[in-house]
Amino acid sequence: MTVPATQSHRDTMLRLSDVRKSYGKTVAVDGLSLQIAAGEVFGLLGPNGAGKSTTVALAVGLLEADRGTVEIAGAGGPADPAVRAKLGVAPQALALYEDLSGAENLRFFGTLQGMAGSALAERVRWALEFVGLTARARDRVSAYSGGMKRRLNLAVAVVHDPPLLLLDEPTVGVDPQSRNAIFGNIETLRRQGRTILYTTHYMEEAERLCNRVGIIDQGTLLALDTVERLIAAHGGRSALVLDENGTERRIETEDPAAEVAKLARRGSLPRFRLEQPDLEAVFLNLTGRHLRD
């Protein structure tokens, strides 16, 4: 987790420079800039409607930015098919042929990526194994559970072994088993040196998987740094929550250990728990507690 925040131009896999996109009066992405280094797992966090999916769509060329530029691996923008060949995308909305089997979906999309013959067959086998769908490879996708479809959605993104992956909420709506399996997949991909842009609402996912995190709301990046530094900067203070005969008392402090020691010295240390700032605290501090949508 020690990838420096700044990278040389050469190693930048994805660079968004001041991109803006609006739908009519709604500004979905408003002058956003970020760079993702080769081998990095970058988490893009934000409430509903923050502009995460729009950012992904701009990055892969599904949408054209009103302003600003997108560059992939120093090779140009995603309008160029040769540049798109470097991408693997798992869209937030499942994008699979329900009347084809899992294997047929993988074979079809693999072919579109220029693979063929035994190399394709080998990658299809690998991808099915990767997401644990080998046993159901021949079943139509329409017969899959939600979790299986999510896993296949990820498998299609990686079947051609692209260097840059954009995963838009890859764990949304799945059970803990499938979720853990997908975590495992992403950790494997990270170990293999893939660059990943990962969007989610789940803070613990980002804490566990991401080198760096960007927090976005209303189309603008509010903060961008490593998890530790974000917590240090925006997490707020730790709190000791004391249980004094059934009533709770919060003591906010920069130094919980010193606070506990102070209480102990007074000789009356009650039951207590320690609340340390986490990414969720950072998120709520930055984006506020009001409801979206």
Next chain:
Amino acid sequence: MRDGQDLMREIVALVAKDLTLLLRDRGGFFFTFIFPLVFAVFFGTIFSGSGAESRKLPIAVVDEDSSADSRAVIAQLDTVAEFDTQGMSRGAAVEAVRLGRRVAYVAFPKGFGEARRRMFYGRGPEIELGFDPSRKAEAGMIQGLLARHLSAQVGQLLSNRSSLRSWIHETEVSVDSSATGGGRRGALRRFLGELDRFTGEVADSTPGAAGDGGGWQPVSFKNVDVARVRSGPRNAYQVSFPQGIVWGIFSCAFGFGLSLVHERTRGTLVRLRIAPISRGKILAAKATACLVAIVGIATLLLSFGALVFGVRATSPALLAIAVLSAAIAFVGLMMLFSVLGKTEATVSGLGRAAMLLMSMAGGGMVPLFLMPHWMQTVGSFTPVRWTILALEGAIWRDFTLSQMALPCGILLAIGVGTFAAGLKVFRWTEG
């Protein structure tokens, strides 16, 4: 970098995917193949009368002799299961064959009965057979059946030796007791004696009922060519199959248009667009898949019609041109279907309505020549009308290449125009 082979492989993959999805979509398969087939067979059968009758050979019978013999032979013909006979005057019979309403005419000329009574000497009775030279096979069959039935009659008479002999003996007795002069009586007796002997010999040498009478031809045929003018369909299936094929083509184009909307709403279009192939290629592949499916469906239905219902094109080359032109027109319409609305529900509803109206006006339901004039005028604005005309042109209207150019040219123009219009309105993204 990718070479041409890669691109070809990608297009093939896209086309194969669409065709697989078409075959796996039960509803789509029903409307593109089963329904058109049922339509073609159902209406073909209804308009041909009962199925059993349609397999009989319709022949016109002309009785110019009006003798007991000719009437007896005609009565016998009526009982032949393979024939559907209808008595008419010579003029009417020739006309019926000329217009293709009857396969052939069989005429019994004056003197037939007389010739038939001269059974064992001189020229046998002659039957005139008129048919179109292109229908030699059917005429040969009619001639064979006639010969068999007529000689069977003779054979029956001859094989029934005892009844013939008893008739001869009765005649001898009556000759003896009559007042006939001596010389003639002797000649008659000699003749009857000879006949008696002949009957015995012939009957012994022809044990079967259908013998050839010991080398003697009981009847001879005179063939007359009647060049046919082709003014109408030869059978009802030649009308119902083009209609059924239009339904199939229409459903197919509609299904592909809907599949484009489906790909957009279900997100697979997003995946196609992210893949390293151009948008043009995605649409070209969709159009190709639609074209292949339409040609395939038309070929299947036409083969079925040819093998089972005798719906054969007078010119296979022109039929191929007609099918291809229709396919191009409907690929254009596919593109237009896909932009009828944003959701599948809208497109599906509007598409079906359009399909029904166009089929109605264009002759997809009621044959063109049965429709009121104003409706035919409206119909000429639909691709259905021109597809049916082109298919009929190759199947029974005997179009020449230049006659075929009109419907096919219009179909190509419809294809190009609707494709361009659809392309202009087409949205790659939702919302």
